Every structure is written in structure tokens, then in C-alpha cells.
Amino acid sequence: MQTPVTFTVNTTPLLETSCDALLIPVQQDAPLRPNAAALDAALDGLIGDMRERREFRGEPNQVAVMATLGRLSAARVVLLGLGKPADLTPVVAARAFASAARTLGKRAPTVCATDLADLALEASTAAVAIAEGVELSRFALDLYRTRERPESGIRELLVSGATEAALRQGSIRGQARNIARNLVNEPGNVLDPPELARRAQSLAEEAGLEVEVLDEEAMQRLNMHAILTVTRGAETGARFILLRHRGAAGDPDLALVGKAVTFDTGGISLKPVTEMGKMKGDMAGGAAVVGAMWAIGQLKLALHVIGLVPAAVNMPDGRAWMPGDVVNTRSGKTVETVTTDAEGRMLLADALDYARELKAARVVDIATLTGACVVALGHVASALYGTDADLVELLRACGEETGERHWPMPLFPEYGELNRSEIADLKNSGGRTAGSITAAHFLREFAGDTPWAHLDIAGTSQHDKGKPWAPAGPSGTGVGTFIRLAEMLAHGDG
Numbered sequence: 001m002q003t004p005v006t007f008t009v010n011t012t013p014l015l016e017t018s019c020d021a022l023l024i025p026v027q028q029d030a031p032l033r034p035n036a037a038a039l040d041a042a043l044d045g046l047i048g049d050m051r052e053r054r055e056f057r058g059e060p061n062q063v064a065v066m067a068t069l070g071r072l073s074a075a076r077v078v079l080l081g082l083g084k085p086a087d088l089t090p091v092v093a094a095r096a097f098a099s100a101a102r103t104l105g106k107r108a109p110t111v112c113a114t115d116l117a118d119l120a121l122e123a124s125t126a127a128v129a130i131a132e133g134v135e136l137s138r139f140a141l142d143l144y145r146t147r148e149r150p151e152s153g154i155r156e157l158l159v160s161g162a163t164e165a166a167l168r169q170g171s172i173r174g175q176a177r178n179i180a181r182n183l184v185n186e187p188g189n190v191l192d193p194p195e196l197a198r199r200a201q202s203l204a205e206e207a208g209l210e211v212e213v214l215d216e217e218a219m220q221r222l223n224m225h226a227i228l229t230v231t232r233g234a235e236t237g238a239r240f241i242l243l244r245h246r247g248a249a250g251d252p253d254l255a256l257v258g259k260a261v262t263f264d265t266g267g268i269s270l271k272p273v274t275e276m277g278k279m280k281g282d283m284a285g286g287a288a289v290v291g292a293m294w295a296i297g298q299l300k301l302a303l304h305v306i307g308l309v310p311a312a313v314n315m316p317d318g319r320a321w322m323p324g325d326v327v328n329t330r331s332g333k334t335v336e337t338v339t340t341d342a343e344g345r346m347l348l349a350d351a352l353d354y355a356r357e358l359k360a361a362r363v364v365d366i367a368t369l370t371g372a373c374v375v376a377l378g379h380v381a382s383a384l385y386g387t388d389a390d391l392v393e394l395l396r397a398c399g400e401e402t403g404e405r406h407w408p409m410p411l412f413p414e415y416g417e418l419n420r421s422e423i424a425d426l427k428n429s430g431g432r433t434a435g436s437i438t439a440a441h442f443l444r445e446f447a448g449d450t451p452w453a454h455l456d457i458a459g460t461s462q463h464d465k466g467k468p469w470a471p472a473g474p475s476g477t478g479v480g481t482f483i484r485l486a487e488m489l490a491h492g493d494g
């Protein structure tokens with residue numbers, strides 16, 4: 001795994017700092033801010049010249065690397081575009097720094113320096129954003145390339161005008177997202193439910209969380225029949241991971257529930273060849289919960305939060321769950337199986353029922369639940385549902401703040417009727433139309449009276465295309481939203 005970046009508060013004036021590179025943000029169509037202006041003067045008007053020639057205009061995520069040829073203590077200057085001042089947000093800043101850091105990413109390890117004075121943002125907000133962005137840039141997909149992978153990219157960032165606390169907060173956010181992305185990136189033969197449980201366990205220890213891993217016997221005792229049904233065709237056993245951050249007394253203020261199907265073949269209702277390979281990432285919801293819980297523990301938030309991660313493999317086999325089967329869920333509600341490929345809602349049914357029993361004040365689940373969600377919202381936004389308007393709005397706002405888009409969807413009762421079965425209480429597919437909505441309706445049946453919200457991240461858990469700030473692949477979506485949500489609830493803003 002990639003080593004986290006070291007963030008240090010810098011007290012030497014930026015242009016006098018000796019390091020490998022200075023990171024200088026430049027606004028588009030706006031005056032140069034202090035260090036950019038001083039640098040421009042030191043380099044005989046080079047930045048102004050580049051702006052005039054439209055070589056570098058400061059557009060969002062634009063990056064230019066220049067040698068200083070002995071005219072500064074730093075060997076290189078990296079100009080990074082922030083876009084127009086009116087559009088500057090912490091997310092824009094984080095992405096701009098991530099883009100710059102990724103440009104340096106393949107070069108030799110570097111010590112870089114930057115100054116918050118160059119960002120028209122409140123200092124602690126800017127420090128968090130920069131640290132998060134630079135840490136996010138460390139994520140790499142090529143974990144299993146056997147050719148030598150030399151340590152590269154930014155090793156240390158010196159930040160003028162920052163506090164240790166703000167830099168640590170940003171670093172934790174970035175690391176938490178990368179924890180989720182790395183888990184999603186792992187193939188199914190490495191990351192099976194027991195391995196996911198082991199990783200969750202060691203991350204929990206690192207973050208000071210309580211952790212409990214239930215094997216199938218323990219799940220049996222807790223009547224998690226739906227999860228045990230899904231796992232029946234698989235060689236590797238299911239696990240139920242329970243993480244707890246007891247940052248406040250009393251019952252849990254928040255339960256986070258994440259689907260973790262470490263590989264989804266579709267089961268007896270086998271998926272087509274072309275759709276299947278990506279299903280190693282069908283545990284992105286569980287990964288987001290693990291990453292967010294790790295951060296919540298590290299940040300010692302004054303909130304009692306539990307994370308529930310039902311983990312299983314969906315496989316066809318002689319003993320496997322079959323279409324037509326009626327499944328008795330933990331809640332006592334019976335489900336007719338239309339397709340064994342609608343396995344995620346079965347895992348979540350038992351997990352949501354358990355969260356209800358653990359008396360969580362509110363529950364949010366997150367899952368790569370439906371292909372229909374990808375059809376509806378593409379790879380841009382997650383589908384957001386809920387029974388509690390305040391919780392839904394809070395999640396939407398937390399997502400917006402952290403660059404994760406969640407779009408509210410309707411739960412009209414007419415959609416729920418599509419889940420009615422002739423022979424059982426529910427069926428596990430409402431048919432071809434409105435598939436993400438009917439799946440959400442199904443989950444709602446298991447949250448009981450607990451205020452509940454649901455994120456369908458089937459389209460957003462992976463970037464379909466590379467971005468300047470991130471490669472195509474695992475996005476870590478949900479982690480930022482959940483950390484922010486926990487912060488808001490802990491500070492009484494919820």
C-alpha cells in the first residue's frame with residue numbers, strides 16, 4: 001500500500017524554502033495572489049507571459065512544471081490552475097492539488113511546499129482541502145505489477161499558514177478514501193469475506209474502534225437467514241463485520257450499513273460474461289463504511305457510531321440459493337426469489353434489521369445495488385433515498401461539500417407495489433422498470449421505524465474515465481459524505 005504523505009507546517013517564506021518543488025496555485029482571469037506575483041517578479045514576468053500566450057491560464061486542474069535554474073531555492077515550480085475565483089470551493093482546491101500531485105506522481109520522491117495565502121479560502125478549510133487532495137493522489141491501481149515500483153510522488157508537503165490539526169484532518173480524509181479505494185481495487189481471489197474481515201479488524205485496531213466479526217455460526221444464532229442463503233453456493237464463508245466508535249454515551253447516534261459482496265457472479269441467475277469482471281467491486285458500500293469508520297475513530301468524533309458490513313460471495317453451486325426459493329429474513333418477513341442476482345438487498349435486509357435492533361437513532365446504507373441506477377444517473381451521481389427528509393437533505397449537502405454527488409429519488413407507494421409477491425411478503429425484484437427505486441423500497445421494509453436513508457452507488461463507486469485528479473477506477477464515494485455527516489451530527493448541526 002502507498003505510504004501516506006507527511007504534512008508539515010512551514011515557517012520559512014515560501015520562495016526561500018529549499019525543496020524539490022513549490023506548488024503555486026494560479027487563479028484564472030484574476031490577479032496573481034502573493035506568491036504567484038512574487039514568483040512572477042523573480043522569473044522576469046514568466047507567469048504573466050504564459051497567461052498571455054494562453055500556455056497556462058489557470059484553468060481548473062491545469063498543471064505546468066518549470067525548472068527554476070538556480071534562481072530560487074526550490075528546483076522546480078509547479079503552477080496549478082484553480083479556475084475562476086467565484087467558482088473556488090474546497091473541492092475545487094483539493095482536485096487542483098491532486099492533479100498537480102499526480103503530475104509529479106511518476107517522478108522521483110519529492111519534498112514540496114505551498115502557501116495557503118495563494119488560496120482565497122479560509123485557512124483551515126484550505127489546509128484540509130490541500131492535504132486531502134495530495135493524499136488522494138497517492139492512490140494507484142497497479143498493486144499487482146511485479147516490475148519494480150519505486151517509491152514516487154510527493155513524500156512530504158510543507159504548508160505555510162496551516163495548523164498541524166487541519167493538515168491531519170485532511171490527511172485522514174484522504175487516507176480514509178484511499179482505504180476504501182484500495183479495498184475495491186482488490187480482486188475477488190484476494191479479498192474474500194474472511195480477508196475483508198481481517199483488514200477491517202486491523203484498520204479498526206489502528207483507529208481505536210471496537211470490532212466484532214461474526215462467522216456463519218454466530219450469524220445463524222442471530223437469525224441472519226437471508227445472508228446465509230446468499231452465501232450458500234460459495235466456498236468461502238460469509239462474515240458479518242461490526243465496527244463501533246463509542247464517542248458518546250447511550251445508544252448509537254448513527255448506523256452505517258454497507259453491502260460487501262466480494263464477488264457477484266449473479267448466482268444461479270448467472271451474469272453475462274461482459275458484466276461479470278467488474279463485480280469484484282460489489283463490496284464498495286462495505287469498503288466505504290470501513291473507510292469512514294476508520295476516519296471517525298481517528299478523529300475521535302463525539303458521537304456513537306456503528307458500522308455494519310455483511311460480507312458474502314454470490315456463487316452458483318449444487319447447494320446454491322435458487323430462483324423461486326422463499327427466504328425467511330431476520331425480520332420475519334418472507335421473500336420470494338425472482339432472481340439470485342438481486343442478492344445485495346438480501347444482505348442489507350438482515351443488516352438493516354440488526355441495526356434497528358441495536359437501537360440506532362438513524363441508519364444509512366450504501367450499496368452497489370442496481371444496474372438500473374447506472375442507467376438513470378450514469379457515473380455522475382448516486383441515487384439517494386430515505387424516509388426522513390432531514391436525513392436525506394443532510395446527506396445530499398454533506399456529499400456536495402465533499403465532491404460526492406447524491407441525487408434525491410422518489411419513493412412513491414406505487415413503486416413499492418411492484419415488490420408484492422403472490423406467495424410471500426415480498427419478492428426480491430420489482431421487474432425491469434424503476435429498478436433502483438423498487439430496490440430502495442425493498443430495503444425500506446427492513447429499517448422498521450428507524451429514520452433511514454440509502455445510497456445506490458452502482459454507477460459512482462468507480463470513475464468510468466480517468467480525471468486529472470483521479471484514475472479511472474475506484475472512487476471511494478460515500479467516505480467523504482459519511483465523515484462529514486458524523487462531524488455534523490457530533491457538532492449538533494444535524
Ligand code: BES
Nearest residue numbers: 282339341342368369370371372429458
Ligand atoms: N451488484 C449488482 C448491481 C450492479 C450492476 C453494480 C452494475 C454495479 C454495476 C447487483 O447485485 C445486481 O446484480 N442487481 C441486479 C438486480 C436485478 C436482477 C433485479 C441488476 O441491477 O441487474
Ligand code: MN
Nearest residue numbers: 264341342343
Ligand atoms: Mn447481483
Ligand code: ZN
Nearest residue numbers: 261264282344
Ligand atoms: Zn451485487
